[in-house]
Amino acid sequence: MNDCVIVTGGAGFIGSNFVLQWVANTESEVVNLDALTYAGNRGNLTSLDGNPRHNFVRGDICDASLVASLFERFQPRAILHFAAESHVDRSITGPDAFVQTNVFGTFTLLQAAKQYWEKLPAGDKERFRFLHVSTDEVYGTLGPDDPAFSETTPYAPNSPYAASKAGSDHLVRAYHHTYGLPTLTTNCSNNYGPFQFPEKLIPLMILNALEGKPLPVYGDGLNIRDWLFVEDHCTAIRTVLERGRLGETYNVGGNSERNNIHVVHTICDLLDELRPDAAIGSRRGLITYVKDRPGHDRRYAINADKISTELGWKPSENFESGIRATVTWYLEHLDWVNEIRSGAYQQWIELNYKERLGAER
Numbered sequence: 001m002n003d004c005v006i007v008t009g010g011a012g013f014i015g016s017n018f019v020l021q022w023v024a025n026t027e028s029e030v031v032n033l034d035a036l037t038y039a040g041n042r043g044n045l046t047s048l049d050g051n052p053r054h055n056f057v058r059g060d061i062c063d064a065s066l067v068a069s070l071f072e073r074f075q076p077r078a079i080l081h082f083a084a085e086s087h088v089d090r091s092i093t094g095p096d097a098f099v100q101t102n103v104f105g106t107f108t109l110l111q112a113a114k115q116y117w118e119k120l121p122a123g124d125k126e127r128f129r130f131l132h133v134s135t136d137e138v139y140g141t142l143g144p145d146d147p148a149f150s151e152t153t154p155y156a157p158n159s160p161y162a163a164s165k166a167g168s169d170h171l172v173r174a175y176h177h178t179y180g181l182p183t184l185t186t187n188c189s190n191n192y193g194p195f196q197f198p199e200k201l202i203p204l205m206i207l208n209a210l211e212g213k214p215l216p217v218y219g220d221g222l223n224i225r226d227w228l229f230v231e232d233h234c235t236a237i238r239t240v241l242e243r244g245r246l247g248e249t250y251n252v253g254g255n256s257e258r259n260n261i262h263v264v265h266t267i268c269d270l271l272d273e274l275r276p277d278a279a280i281g282s283r284r285g286l287i288t289y290v291k292d293r294p295g296h297d298r299r300y301a302i303n304a305d306k307i308s309t310e311l312g313w314k315p316s317e318n319f320e321s322g323i324r325a326t327v328t329w330y331l332e333h334l335d336w337v338n339e340i341r342s343g344a345y346q347q348w349i350e351l352n353y354k355e356r357l358g359a360e361r
């Protein structure tokens with residue numbers, strides 16, 4: 001076995017932040033398997049061009065023979081599984097790809113990992129890890145006074161995305177319970193930070209507000225998410241990989257519950273400060289309440305006591321410092337933004353917002 005890891009989905013938002021952090025902080029090699037769907041972007045990884053410790057492979061996690069060949073060729077000590085269809089709104093209009101990648105793709109990786117792991121010599125067998133990156137959305141929704149999600153909260157996924165991630169979590173659990181595969185699962189809250197595709201709330205609002213476009217807030221804007229800066233999520237995953245107990249799940253969160261309208265106000269105020277524009281005026285004036293997301297979960301909150309007390313992980317950024325760093329990053333990377341806002345992006349914006357913006361509350 002080599003000191004090498006396979007990362008799936010390492011050209012996406014969290015995966016690319018993870019790969020960059022991994023290469024900067026370890027001596028180990030990364031094999032980055034990514035299909036480069038609309039959400040995958042080689043441009044997130046240009047700083048690794050020519051780096052012999054980063055091997056990029058364009059391919060699908062559902063391709064069993066490709067996945068098996070990567071295990072054989074690289075003999076990794078771990079696989080870190082980020083690849084997924086990740087956007088809730090897209091899962092509502094087109095759930096098929098979510099079942100395929102999130103459920104069948106995870107199954108394909110588990111099968112290949114199991115076959116590889118079973119053949120390893122005893123010492124290597126103990127060292128190998130399958131780390132599955134998942135979401136707090138598997139737990140469903142909370143009322144205002146409910147306790148935060150813990151690792152023992154029953155699963156109650158509400159969107160096709162959440163249900164497909166719940167299915168993948170259950171498969172990972174079963175491969176540990178039935179076959180003894182050394183698995184670890186993380187269930188994390190909402191991430192934000194550099195390289196996030198601008199279909200998600202924070203980058204969408206930053207870019208629309210910068211350009212003086214409407215800021216489409218779903219429903220009454222009072223849905224709550226627990227926001228975590230992406231680099232903190234990546235350090236949590238590295239911590240769980242090195243010290244997590246086999247077969248366990250770890251909740252990861254930012255201890256930063258904010259409602260959506262607060263998030264949007266914060267972005268507007270930061271842009272008014274950093275990029276004042278007399279023609280736009282106060283950016284809060286761009287806020288447009290639109291038709292709600294069907295089945296919209298009201299509140300997510302994470303109890304991260306287990307990872308904190310057992311493994312000593314804590315987030316380093318709070319929401320105020322993290323959102324300022326994120327807005328600044330987008331302002332300094334408008335070339336990156338312009339490259340990804342191509343045809344496929346525009347089609348999605350038109351599909352998702354045309355009806356919504358035509359149905360203002």
Ligand code: NAD
Nearest residue numbers: 009011012013014035036037039040060061083084086191
């Ligand atoms: P993303 O959509 O930005 O990136 C997903 C990546 O997976 C892309 O690079 C895409 O090309 C790749 N991919 C998709 N289908 C593939 C396939 N069949 N084969 C190979 N590659 C494929 O997603 P993200 O926001 O970076 O999320 C990464 C993981 O973290 C996901 O598993 C997601 O469920 C989980 N997660 C995300 C958040 C969040 O707030 N974004 C929070 C908690 C957990």
Ligand code: DAU
Nearest residue numbers: 086087088135136137189190199200201216217218223260
């Ligand atoms: O909780 C973790 C999850 O967080 C991850 O598993 C998902 O992959 C990730 O996409 C994210 O899901 P959300 O649905 O919470 O994120 P999104 O950015 O799509 O929406 C955040 C909130 O903002 C949600 O309440 C819906 C709202 N929203 C979103 C968009 C895109 C709006 O009001 N307007 C918008 O235009």
